[in-house]
Amino acid sequence: MIKKILVLVVLGIFVSCGSHKSRIQTTKNSTAKHKTKKDKKSRSKSSTADTRTASNNNSSSGKTETLESSSKTVVYADVVKNYITQFAPTAMDNMRRHGIPASITLAQGILESGAGRGTLCVNANNHFGIKCHSDWDGDKVYHDDDAKGECFRKYDDPAGSYEDHSLFLTTRGRYASLFKLDEDDYKGWAHGLKAAGYATDPKYPAKLIDLIERYDLNSYDEEVLGKSHKTRKRDREEEKQKEEAVANVSSSGKTYQVMQGDTLYSISKKHNLTVDELMKLNNLSSNAISIGQILKVK
Numbered sequence: 582m583i584k585k586i587l588v589l590v591v592l593g594i595f596v597s598c599g600s601h602k603s604r605i606q607t608t609k610n611s612t613a614k615h616k617t618k619k620d621k622k623s624r625s626k627s628s629t630a631d632t633r634t635a636s637n638n639n640s641s642s643g644k645t646e647t648l649e650s651s652s653k654t655v656v657y658a659d660v661v662k663n664y665i666t667q668f669a670p671t672a673m674d675n676m677r678r679h680g681i682p683a684s685i686t687l688a689q690g691i692l693e694s695g696a697g698r699g700t701l702c703v704n705a706n707n708h709f710g711i712k713c714h715s716d717w718d719g720d721k722v723y724h725d726d727d728a729k730g731e732c733f734r735k736y737d738d739p740a741g742s743y744e745d746h747s748l749f750l751t752t753r754g755r756y757a758s759l760f761k762l763d764e765d766d767y768k769g770w771a772h773g774l775k776a777a778g779y780a781t782d783p784k785y786p787a788k789l790i791d792l793i794e795r796y797d798l799n800s801y802d803e804e805v806l807g808k809s810h811k812t813r814k815r816d817r818e819e820e821k822q823k824e825e826a827v828a829n830v831s832s833s834g835k836t837y838q839v840m841q842g843d844t845l846y847s848i849s850k851k852h853n854l855t856v857d858e859l860m861k862l863n864n865l866s867s868n869a870i871s872i873g874q875i876l877k878v879k
Contacts, residue, residue, distance in 0.1 A: 654695025661796065664696040668708075669801055671743045676805045679747040680760055683805060684798035685770045686746065688789040691796075700724065705735035708742040711749055727781065765802040767793050839874040852878040 665687060672683035672690070693710040694702035701707045705722040713721055713732035720735035736742045750756045755777045762769040771786040771793075782788070793799055837848060845868050849859045856868075862877045870876070 654699045656696045656698050660698065661691055661696045664691055664694075665796060665798070667697075668739070668743070671740060673801050673805050675743060675747045676764075676802070679751050680764065681747055681750055682765060682767050682770055682799075683801040684765075684767045684793045685774075685789065686743070687796075687798050687801065688767075688771075688792040689746070689774075690743070691792055692788055701733055705733060706739055706742050707733055707736060708739055709746045709749075711742075711745065764806060765799065767799055767802065835877065835879045837876050837878045839870050839872055839876060841872055843870065843872075844868070845870060848876065848878070854878065 668690060669683065669687060672686040675681060675686060676683040690708045693699070694708040697703075697708070701710065701722070701724050704724075705720075707722075710726075711734050712726075713734055717734055721732050722735045723730045724733050725731070726733075734742075734745065736745065750759070756773075756779075759770055759773045759777070762773065768786075768790055771789040774780065774789075775783075775785045779785075837852065839848070845856050845859055845865075848854075849856050852859075854862075859865075859876065859878070860868075862879075
């Protein structure tokens with residue numbers, strides 16, 4: 582009898598232990614499942630919050646800029662300004678060494694590379710959309726442009742792209758006429774690049790000029806050329822305005838520009854005046870006149 586009771590007690594303990602282990606395992610699984618769902622919800626909320634934060638940060642950075650690079654790229658104006666800050670020193674250095682306006686180099690870089698965000702720029706450090714051509718023996722990438730799968734040059738770094746851009750323009754005869762322009766004539770360069778076949782877009786010159794004027798890129802040209810250049814340019818413009826003014830007045834027959842060999846007497850005869858009348862018109866106290874002097878004759 583006692584043996585039967587002991588057997589029943591042992592069996593009861595055994596069943597009780599097995600049942601308890603089962604409940605623990607089940608609870609653990611349940612907790613794990615519940616936790617997973619909670620984690621997913623948490624990650625989802627976190628992701629949504631991150632996206633919203635990124636969106637808010639971007640929207641606060643200002644206006645967007647749509648740039649027609651090797652692939653259409655939309656960037657914020659702040660991205661363009663950062664690009665200018667980063668590459669203006671390189672563009673100015675290339676202007677000193679090669680004679681290409683820094684404003685043009687920067688405008689082309691912004692446009693062609695999507696301010697550094699375009700596919701070709703990111704994948705190949707190609708900031709100017711320069712294709713391989715037959716004389717290129719460096720690295721290459723293939724990209725859809727005017728045609729599918731076109732060959733483009735690939736560089737180790739942006740500096741290589743900027744240097745190659747300068748060499749590309751200085752070593753090809755079709756761009757030779759550009760180097761006869763004033764060093765700060767960015768409008769002439771913009772139209773000249775299109776005429777020489779750098780780009781097929783008919784609006785290419787207008788896009789470059791717009792970027793230069795909106796972001797004041799010509800100030801980098803002035804920095805390279807210095808104050809003396811600005812003074813010379815201003816003097817040339819003033820001289821031109823004077824010549825135009827003289828031509829306009831002379832064409833009306835009211836003035837005469839003294840030429841070599843002229844005398845008051847010969848001038849007065851040409852205009853049916855006496856010498857005294859000519860002197861009185863011009864408040865002259867003597868017969869002395871100089872070449873280039875403008876005299877009233879009516």
